[in-house]
Amino acid sequence: xxxxxxxxxxxxxxxxxxxxxxxxxxxxxxxxxxxxxxxxxxxxxxxxxxxxxxxxxxxxxxxxxxxxxxxxxxxxxxxxxxxxxxxxxxxxxxxxxxxxxxxxxxxxxxxxxxxxxxxxxxxxxxxxxxxxxxxxxxxxxxxxxxxxxxxxxxxxxxxxxxxxxxxxxxxxxxxxxxxxxxxxxxxxxxxxxxxxxxxxxxxxx
Amino acid sequence: xxxxxxxxxxxxxxxxxxxxxxxxxxxxxxxxxxxxxxxxxxxxxxxxxxxxxxxxxxxxxxxxxxxxxxxxxxxxxxxxxxxxxxxxxxxxxxxxxxxxxxxxxxxxxxxxxxxxxxxxxxxxxxxxxxxxxxxxxxxxxxxxxxxxxxxxxxxxxxxxxxxxxxxxxxxxxxxxxxxxxxxxxxxxxxxxxxxxxxxxxxxxxxxxxxxxxxxxxxxxxxxxxxxxxxxxxxxxxxxxxxxxxxxxxxxxxxxxxxxxxxxxxxxxxxxxxxxxxxxxxxxxxxxxxxxxxxx
Amino acid sequence: xxxxxxxxxxxxxxxxxxxxxxxxxxxxxxxxxxxxxxxxxxxxxxxxxxxxxxxxxxxxxxxxxxxxxxxxxxxxxxxxxxxxxxxxxxxxxxxxxxxxxxxxxxxxxxxxxxxxxxxxxxxxxxxxxxxxxxxxxxxxxxxxxxxxxxxxxxxxxxxxxxxxxxxxxxxxxxxxxxxxxxxxxxxxxxxxxxxxxxxxxxxxxxxxxxxxxxxxxx
Numbered sequence: 001x002x003x004x005x006x007x008x009x010x011x012x013x014x015x016x017x018x019x020x021x022x023x024x025x026x027x028x029x030x031x032x033x034x035x036x037x038x039x040x041x042x043x044x045x046x047x048x049x050x051x052x053x054x055x056x057x058x059x060x061x062x063x064x065x066x067x068x069x070x071x072x073x074x075x076x077x078x079x080x081x082x083x084x085x086x087x088x089x090x091x092x093x094x095x096x097x098x099x100x101x102x103x104x105x106x107x108x109x110x111x112x113x114x115x116x117x118x119x120x121x122x123x124x125x126x127x128x129x130x131x132x133x134x135x136x137x138x139x140x141x142x143x144x145x146x147x148x149x150x151x152x153x154x155x156x157x158x159x160x161x162x163x164x165x166x167x168x169x170x171x172x173x174x175x176x177x178x179x180x181x182x183x184x185x186x187x188x189x190x191x192x193x194x195x196x197x198x199x200x201x202x203x204x205x
Numbered sequence: 206x207x208x209x210x211x212x213x214x215x216x217x218x219x220x221x222x223x224x225x226x227x228x229x230x231x232x233x234x235x236x237x238x239x240x241x242x243x244x245x246x247x248x249x250x251x252x253x254x255x256x257x258x259x260x261x262x263x264x265x266x267x268x269x270x271x272x273x274x275x276x277x278x279x280x281x282x283x284x285x286x287x288x289x290x291x292x293x294x295x296x297x298x299x300x301x302x303x304x305x306x307x308x309x310x311x312x313x314x315x316x317x318x319x320x321x322x323x324x325x326x327x328x329x330x331x332x333x334x335x336x337x338x339x340x341x342x343x344x345x346x347x348x349x350x351x352x353x354x355x356x357x358x359x360x361x362x363x364x365x366x367x368x369x370x371x372x373x374x375x376x377x378x379x380x381x382x383x384x385x386x387x388x389x390x391x392x393x394x395x396x397x398x399x400x401x402x403x404x405x406x407x408x409x410x411x412x413x414x415x416x417x418x419x420x421x422x423x424x425x426x427x428x429x430x431x432x433x434x435x436x437x438x439x440x441x442x443x444x445x446x447x448x449x450x451x452x453x454x455x456x457x458x459x460x461x462x463x464x465x466x467x468x469x470x471x472x473x474x475x476x477x478x479x480x481x482x483x484x485x486x487x488x489x490x491x492x493x494x495x496x497x498x499x500x
Numbered sequence: 501x502x503x504x505x506x507x508x509x510x511x512x513x514x515x516x517x518x519x520x521x522x523x524x525x526x527x528x529x530x531x532x533x534x535x536x537x538x539x540x541x542x543x544x545x546x547x548x549x550x551x552x553x554x555x556x557x558x559x560x561x562x563x564x565x566x567x568x569x570x571x572x573x574x575x576x577x578x579x580x581x582x583x584x585x586x587x588x589x590x591x592x593x594x595x596x597x598x599x600x601x602x603x604x605x606x607x608x609x610x611x612x613x614x615x616x617x618x619x620x621x622x623x624x625x626x627x628x629x630x631x632x633x634x635x636x637x638x639x640x641x642x643x644x645x646x647x648x649x650x651x652x653x654x655x656x657x658x659x660x661x662x663x664x665x666x667x668x669x670x671x672x673x674x675x676x677x678x679x680x681x682x683x684x685x686x687x688x689x690x691x692x693x694x695x696x697x698x699x700x701x702x703x704x705x706x707x708x709x710x711x712x713x714x715x716x717x718x
Binding site for chain 3: 402403404405406429435436437438439443444473474475476477
Binding site: 104105106132134135137139140141143144145146147148177181182183184 | 553554555558594596597598599600622627628629630631632634635636637660661662664665
């Protein structure tokens with residue numbers, strides 16, 4: 001600054017500024033170009049990657065929090081004992097999975113464990129019933145460290161084609177500080193893994 | 206205490222619903238087929254991590270760059286620590302440095318405003334701000350405190366509404382009174398379907414009179430029988446589940462429609478508790494409740 | 501040697517020591533402000549970091565006790581009368597087995613001053629894991645029964661726990677099922693059981709019928 005102000009006239013000051021400016025700009029531009037080139041070489045110019053959702057084989061345990069999930073089989077059935085279809089003639093689409101709570105407390109959000117994608121005519125996004133296979137009772141609560149075989153049951157409209165294969169999405173949650181409540185909560189339900197399973201048609205008649 | 210009607214052998218042969226279930230068959234699954242055409246939905250991005258706070262807090266140059274040590278005797282706070290020496294104005298006439306002669310206006314713009322009376326203390330210079338602080342604090346803290354107090358006191362029925370000169374209590378748009386409070390233990394235990402009551406428990410029946418044009422407004426009322434020691438007991442208790450007793454709280458019976466009607470409700474109290482009044486509680490009226498005394 | 505004020509005058513070359521001194525003073529002043537600023541930020545940050553979160557601040561007020569002792573909370577008293585284990589329990593003539601072991605706790609509950617319910621019942625193990633009462637059948641004592649002051653009610657509550665956790669358990673009871681924070685809670689230490697006893701429970705095939713709650717004499 002002192003050198004510029006010490007210049008004798010306006011012309012020489014401009015010259016000095018140009019002399020200063022050109023290499024700086026050149027330096028900046030070339031540094032930027034080099035950065036782009038290097039980052040582009042390492043994939044910096046590609047679009048942001050969606051995290052790939054791992055595909056899990058049926059019968060394989062998918063470990064995570066707040067539950068470990070093993071999807072065993074998917075079936076179409078007409079009749080499930082005491083369960084009533086909202087529209088007579090519809091069918092049940094049931095995913096049987098073993099769920100073990102890995103959190104430290106009993107969980108009552110079991111209808112958040114699984115979702116189905118690519119199935120037309122489902123009456124609800126979340127399962128209509130979550131049944132304990134052990135005694136066919138509606139399961140509201142699952143205790144930690146006690147794996148249970150559970151049927152997640154959706155009602156599919158009779159008008160929709162019965163699926164040959166379904167993609168079962170396994171959801172997980174994250175135990176983190178809820179900034180609003182300032183306490184630890186299980187938040188951010190997100191697809192953790194997917195299971196592509198064939199549908200066994202066990203409808204009677 | 207085992208269920209007298211229970212039979213172990215019977216239970217052992219209970220139908221196992223799960224075993225008969227069509228889902229229980231553990232057939233071997235076919236090989237996994239290819240991905241469906243629809244494709245998986247992309248997962249939501251993972252939750253946001255900690256975001257670095259940009260260094261925007263840096264004091265801007267005009268403020269700090271032109272800050273001058275305050276004139277001696279101005280009472281301005283000198284910072285503590287090792288750098289204090291560069292700051293602290295020397296006592297008048299003692300130190301070698303006289304940074305700014307009193308009254309000299311620093312040449313740089315945007316410097317801290319020179320106090321009108323350099324000799325005045327901090328308290329004096331800020332007196333109006335300090336005075337204004339009091340109502341500001343009152344305004345800032347008062348309403349939330351009152352809000353919290355109202356919320357806490359409004360939760361529980363704490364303000365009894367008692368009877369007027371005519372013996373009736375006006376509450377929730379209705380008039381009500383306690384007609385009768387009687388010991389109904391014998392009635393219950395000697396009924397056609399007698400209820401087995403444990404020793405030391407007494408049954409009380411309260412008959413209430415109502416005058417109400419809009420009975421639906423008091424329909425959801427809760428009744429409590431208050432004892433002399435201040436404890437309260439709920440109407441239609443689980444202890445009397447076996448008895449077919451009719452407690453209709455505040456709503457008229459089907460047989461007697463009309464604006465004036467009577468209701469009856471049953472309570473259980475330990476023998477030691479002496480009932481004194483019936484409370485009629487509506488949550489929408491909280492913290493007010495009607496306290497109906499006999500007589 | 502007074503320091504010339506940085507006035508409109510051009511820099512005075514006659515006093516070579518003065519500009520250095522002025523620069524040092526200004527540097528010191530900035531350093532002082534900066535240090536204060538950083539100190540204030542650090543103090544604020546430390547306070548925020550040390551402040552307990554809601555889970556700690558709003559934790560329940562626990563009253564502890566042992567088997568057979570009367571434990572008082574704000575709204576109710578509890579006495580644990582008996583604890584047993586089973587492979588199957590029966591309620592309404594339906595048997596229910598378990599992947600772990602059933603723990604059946606017999607309780608006496610009494611409301612203190614006002615009608616109250618005990619909606620939260622859980623067992624805690626040594627690792628701190630919490631097993632809430634089973635919902636596979638209705639358990640009226642700890643779901644719906646309205647306790648009246650001074651009239652004790654006895655009944656049983658059934659829990660499913662992993663076998664490995666069954667040896668050492670604590671019973672937790674509170675009024676509110678959804679939220680136990682900032683309210684009274686009873687915690688009763690159940691007697692330690694050796695693993696062979698737990699094995700014995702799991703081997704017994706006869707379902708254990710659960711006692712229906714009822715008022716008992718005062």
